Amino acid sequence: MNECLFIYLHKLKKQTNMARKIDEDKLVRIKNATMKTIVDYGIEKTTIAMIAKNANVSGGYLYRLYSGKQALIEELYYDKVVALNNELEFLIGLNPTSASSIIEAFIQNRIVFALNEAEASKFYYQLLHNNNFNVNDDLKNRNIALIEIIKNIGVKTGEIHKNVSILQIHFHLFMYVVDYIHFNLKNAFANGTIADSDVQYLTQNILNILKKPN
Amino acid sequence: MNECLFIYLHKLKKQTNMARKIDEDKLVRIKNATMKTIVDYGIEKTTIAMIAKNANVSGGYLYRLYSGKQALIEELYYDKVVALNNELEFLIGLNPTSASSIIEAFIQNRIVFALNEAEASKFYYQLLHNNNFNVNDDLKNRNIALIEIIKNIGVKTGEIHKNVSILQIHFHLFMYVVDYIHFNLKNAFANGTIADSDVQYLTQNILNILKKPN
DNA sequence: AATAAATGAATGAATGTTTATTCATATATT
DNA sequence: AATATATGAATAAACATTCATTCATTTATT
The missing domain is CATH 1.10.357 (Tetracycline Repressor; domain 2)
Incomplete structure (x- = not known):
């Protein structure tokens, strides 16, 4: 998902009907973890599980923000x-x-x-x-x-x-x-x-x- | 396996007791297929099966010459x-x-x-x-x-x-x-x-x- | 020369591992 | 209670690697 779009939707939710507070820096953590993992181990050896672990995020949660591994790196x-x-x-x-x-x-x-x-x-x-x-x-x-x-x-x-x-x-x-x-x-x-x-x-x-x- | 070593062993065999003629250009085919596959699809998407297919060699045969994918590319x-x-x-x-x-x-x-x-x-x-x-x-x-x-x-x-x-x-x-x-x-x-x-x-x-x- | 036995090359189906992705469930917020 | 976030075990696909088997060739035996 596009970052700007995400933040936009996120704010929309806040205005209307927020159920659970978003862990605000989760997206930042994911981005940093992705970069760090790839720098440390190379793209080939980097897995979604490694990124999720380094970001302190569940594996499945990545798919909420990105359609997959390729999309995450591409963005x-x-x-x-x-x-x-x-x-x-x-x-x-x-x-x-x-x-x-x-x-x-x-x-x-x-x-x-x-x-x-x-x-x-x-x-x-x-x-x-x-x-x-x-x-x-x-x-x-x-x-x-x-x-x-x-x-x-x-x-x-x-x-x-x-x-x-x-x-x-x-x-x-x-x-x-x-x-x-x-x-x-x-x-x-x-x-x-x-x-x-x-x-x-x-x-x-x-x-x-x-x-x-x- | 090191190429020179391979050829050496191969010739040794010939002198003693050769069971089946080696397909002489198999090693060359494997090397070329490895390079071509990686150039075409990138290292991440290249699989042993793809290399073997492009080289007209069975998948398992690669492991007679190399200890694995990493070793093949490294050499x-x-x-x-x-x-x-x-x-x-x-x-x-x-x-x-x-x-x-x-x-x-x-x-x-x-x-x-x-x-x-x-x-x-x-x-x-x-x-x-x-x-x-x-x-x-x-x-x-x-x-x-x-x-x-x-x-x-x-x-x-x-x-x-x-x-x-x-x-x-x-x-x-x-x-x-x-x-x-x-x-x-x-x-x-x-x-x-x-x-x-x-x-x-x-x-x-x-x-x-x-x-x-x- | 003909045949059998031995040898190592080569195969590719089977195996077990790794991995991306999904989904049922738990948790937090209003 | 209702609703959305977040989890992580479960799933299925992809993959590297192994290994029992087949096959072609050489060597030994007759």
């Missing part, structure tokens, strides 16, 4: 993709004349997210590379549209070469950055941390790449 | 990682005084591999990003040793900055390149093919990155 993933699009749109509004500012801020936010919401970030990273979970065309198209805006800004200012494809920008902004951050966090034993200094490093690398045609 | 993955290390070692031998030559040749080979052995290449890409399959420390250490050699060459010639970490080089050579190729092949509908021209593009991008400290 978490799609929510994040929507949030990323929203964030990008917001950053474009903030910096309507500088592609590098948008890119830099976006990268900064990826690092903050990876550090502050490690579970959610690792979860997103896993799904990004899982063939069984693909975002729908609407989400894809909105993302393409936003990247086109960034490209237009960059071409105007000379920050991006006019022959750079939308896919190139998408790849470097959404895959390269995320992979870079997670690779460094995963290998944190040997020099591999991630910090604010990486923002400049990543930004410069990507801007250099986007300056050339491909 | 295919590890074989590829070993092959990559061997290839890198070979390329270092060929170009002992030029990091860029090694890197360029390695990238070239990745693209050829992705085009000529698409199934195997996609299979490797999937496992590269799957947390449930990690290469052992020996393989990791050998890889690190090889990359250290490349770094030393590059630092001497000025192609690589002395402050670039081994992890950086590893990431860009083994993740960035592979991800780039597969991203472009996956999105082949819109301008996204991969060709020899990408060799120069990728090589230059990576060399530029490795020229700077991180």
Whole structure:
């Protein structure tokens, strides 16, 4: 079930004829447990029972909120993709004349997210590379549209070469950055941390790449 | 079971007392079927029964050659990682005084591999990003040793900055390149093919990155 | 050369486990 | 009491794995 719809129905109930108080943070617990379990054990080995246990919720209750395991994971993933699009749109509004500012801020936010919401970030990273979970065309198209805006800004200012494809920008902004951050966090034993200094490093690398045609 | 061991035992038998001729390409069929099934349906949805069917082999026979599903997939993955290390070692031998030559040749080979052995290449890409399959420390250490050699060459010639970490080089050579190729092949509908021209593009991008400290 | 015995390859039905999903029941709230 | 939430045991489907059996080939015996 869609989260917004759920909350809406839930509030409706409250206004009319509430029988039993909903355990308010149950949905949050389920979401966190899903992400944590998948991060710890991988999607293949994660079962509904494990998620339910980690969320302190009965197994059957999950089916009240989601139609099944796939839907549960999908919704978490799609929510994040929507949030990323929203964030990008917001950053474009903030910096309507500088592609590098948008890119830099976006990268900064990826690092903050990876550090502050490690579970959610690792979860997103896993799904990004899982063939069984693909975002729908609407989400894809909105993302393409936003990247086109960034490209237009960059071409105007000379920050991006006019022959750079939308896919190139998408790849470097959404895959390269995320992979870079997670690779460094995963290998944190040997020099591999991630910090604010990486923002400049990543930004410069990507801007250099986007300056050339491909 | 290890492939080399298998072939060895198999030949031993031939010398003494062979009861029934082995279907020679059965092992090859199983390997190909495993990769193809996983590429088509993902690891989660791939079952032993599906692999056996695609390989034209009985389900139970898989357990003569491998101790189970996990071992079957692992061996295919590890074989590829070993092959990559061997290839890198070979390329270092060929170009002992030029990091860029090694890197360029390695990238070239990745693209050829992705085009000529698409199934195997996609299979490797999937496992590269799957947390449930990690290469052992020996393989990791050998890889690190090889990359250290490349770094030393590059630092001497000025192609690589002395402050670039081994992890950086590893990431860009083994993740960035592979991800780039597969991203472009996956999105082949819109301008996204991969060709020899990408060799120069990728090589230059990576060399530029490795020229700077991180 | 013909036949029988021995051997190991290969099968696929049977087994037992794991898992997603359902549903009868219990519990809490008004 | 009425109503909705929440439970978790029960169910059924899917699955990895095993194993008794079959089959093709080689070796020994005549």
